[in-house]
Every structure is written in C-alpha cells, then in structure tokens.
Amino acid sequence: MINYYFDNTNELKPYTHQLDANDDTLPPDNALRVKPEFKEGFHPCEKNGEWLLVEDHRDKTVYNIETQESYRVEYLGTIKEGFTLLEPFKFSRWNGEKWVLDEDEQNAFKIKQNKMLKSSLLNEANENISILQDAIDLDISENGDEDKLKAWKKYRVLLNRIDASVINVIFPDKPY
Template identity: 65%
Template structure:
C-alpha cells in the first residue's frame, strides 16, 4: 500500500509526495490511499476525500493589465483577475481581451523626442554660430568661415520653423 500525501496547510491541499504504508494501519490525516491522476498544467489536490485536478500556472509569467509589470505566478488555480499571459509591447494598452497600440502614448513619445531633438540641434547650431561669429568679429577667419556662418544661421532659422508637435516633423540637414 501507498500513502499519497497532501499539504493540509494549503487551502487547496495539493499533492506533495507518496510513501510506502503499513497494511494494517489507516492513512494519516494528510494522506489518501487512492493514487492521484496527473495531467500537464494541473496539480492534484485533495477535496472532500478525493483527488481533483486544479489548474497549475506556477512559474509562468503574467502581466498586470494596468501597470504592464511582469510577475511570476506562485499559486495554484486560475490566473488572477487583472493579469494576462500576453506580453505587452511598447505603447500598448489593454483592450479587455488583448494588448492594442495606444496611438496617443506613441504620438506623445514621438513629440517629446522631436522636442528634445530640436532643442539639442538648436544648442549645437547656437554654439557653432557663436564661435564662427567670434572668429569673424575678431577678423581671424580662414577660407570659408563666413559662408559657414551664413549656412549655420540659415540652418538655425529652418530649425526654428520645425513644428516639433507634428509626429511627422522633418528636420533640416546640418551644414557641412
């Protein structure tokens, strides 16, 4: 005979192990003498003196549908409400059944990047113009530095005209 033990400290009472039993004794309070059925994706649990199969998602990764945070499942039973096994992607939101593209979040990100790029390019242009202007003001220019100054000033004007709030903003090409 074999005793099939379950964890009686867990409310679902999942199977834990089996051991040889004495023929002339009764099974302990935390064991049955009936062999549990095993099936992939399920864990046998004792319920009302019999084994039942309970969904087992332990060690699977699920995602919070509000925060998109990943979490490893450490419990028996169905996946809790508010979580999904579907992995989120960049700029997505939960539709009730699946992740869908969140156009507003994507556009907001593009606009923020456009503004950051515009600011960085303007800073670079201002630096170049300031240095070239100093060279010319002090009559220390070489070769084509006056033409460079004019090209950088034109570039800065074109940059200022870029609408960074347009998701399809096109930036001018930097002078050589």
Template identity: 60%
Template sequence: MINYYFDNANELKPYTHQLDANDDTFPPDNALRIAPEFKEGFYPCENNGKWTLVEDHRDKIIYNIKTKEPVKVDYLGKIKKGFTLLEPFEFCKWEQNKWILDELQRNDYIIKQNLSNITMLVSEANNEIEILKDKLELDIATDADKKLLKKWKLYRIQLKSIDANQPNIVLPIKP
C-alpha cells in the same frame, strides 16, 4: 498500499508526497489511497476525497494589466484577476483581454524625443554660429566661413520652424 498525502493546511490541498501504508489501516485525514494524475500545466489537489487537476503557473512570469509590472507566480490555481501571462510591449495598453498599441502614448513619447532632439540641434547650431561670428568680428573669417555662417543661420531658422508637436517630423540637413 500507498498513502498519497496532500497539504490540508492549504485551501487547494495540493499533493505533497507518498508513503507506504499498512494494509489494515485507513489513510490519514490528509491522504488518499488513489494515485494522483499528473498533467503538464496542472497539479493534483484533493477535493472531496478525489484528486482534481488545478492550473499550475508557478515560476511563470505574469504581468499586472494596469502597471505592466512583472511578477513571478508562487501559487497554484488560475492567474489572479488583474494579471496576464501575455507579455506587454512598448507603448501598449490592456484592452479586451490583450495588449494593444497605445498610439497616444507612443506619439507623446515621439513628440518628447522630437522636442529634445530639436533643442539639442538648435544648441549645436548656436555654438557653430557663435564661433563663426567670432571669426567675423576678429576679421579672420574666410569667404567659406561667411557662407557657412549663413547656412548655419538658415539651418537654425528651419529647426525653429518645425512643429515639434507632430510625431512625424522631417529635420533639415545640417550644413
């Protein structure tokens, strides 16, 4: 005979190990004489003198549905409320038991990127214009420099005219 032991200090009483038993004795309080069943994704636990299969997600990664923070599962049983096995993606929010695209979040990100990009391009245009103005003031500007100065000024005006609060913008072509 074999005693199949379970951890009676744990609320789910999971199976722990097995040992040979004496034929003429009763199993201890934390053992059954019936072999537990093992099934993928479940773990045997004692319940009222019988083995029951409990969900086993240990070592899987779950995600907080509010913060999207990943957490490694270290317990037996169902996934805790407020968590999911579904991996979040960029610009998503939890809705109706799934991750969905949060267009407002995505658009806010794109708008911030647009503003940053335009600021960088205006700064670049300002630098080019200053150098060309210096050439003009020092009387060393060529006709090509004068034409280029006008193009950079027009480019800067076009950049400043863009409504960067829209997610889909078209940038002018750099001179």
C-alpha cells in the same frame, strides 16, 4: 500500498509526496490511497476524498493589466483577476482581452522625442554660429567661415520653423 499526501494547511490541498503505507492501516487524514493524475500545466489537489487537477502557473510571469508590472506566480489556481500571462509591449494598453497599441501614448512619446531633438539641434547650431561669429568678429576667420556661418544661420531659421508636435516631422539637413 502507498499513501499519497496532500498539504491540508493550504486551501487547495495540493499533493506533496508519497510514501509506502502499512497494509493493515488506514491512510492518515492528509493522505489518499488513490494515485493522483499528473498533467502538464496542472497540479493534483485533494477535494472531498478525490484528486482533482488545478491550474498550475507557478514560476510563470504574469502582468498587471493596469501598471504592466511583471510578477512571478507563486500560487496554484487560475491567474488572479487584473493579471494576464500575455506580455505587454511598448506603448500598449489592455483592451479587456489583449494588449493593443496605445497610439496616443506612442504619439506623445514621438512628440517628446521630436522636441528634444529640435532643442539639441538648435543648441548645436547656436554653438557653431557663435564660434564662427567669434572668428569673424576677431578677424581670425578661415577661408569659407562666412559661408559656413550663413549656412548655420539658415539651418537655425529652418529648425525654428519646424513644428515638433508633428508626429513625422522632417528635420533639415545639417550644414557641414
């Protein structure tokens, strides 16, 4: 005979281990003599003198449907309310059943990127214009510097006219 032990300090009373039993004794309070069933994704737990299979997601990653933070499951049973096993993706939001693309968040990110790129390109244009203008003002310009200065100034004007809040904005080509 074998005693199949369960953790009676845990609310679900999960199976823990087995040991040989004495033939002439009764099982202890935290054991049954009926072998538990094992099934992938479940763990046997004792209830009213019988084994029942309880969902086992331990060591899996779940995601908070509000914050998208990930957590490691350390408990037996169904996934807690407010969490999902489905992994979120960039710019996603929970629609009650699955992660869906949050176009507003995606567009806000693109606009922010556009504004940062525009600012960076304007800084580069200003730097090039300043250096070329200094060379011309100091009579140390090289052949073609005036044409380069004109091209960079035209580029800067075109950049300034760009509305960076347009999602698919097209930036002008840099002069070289």
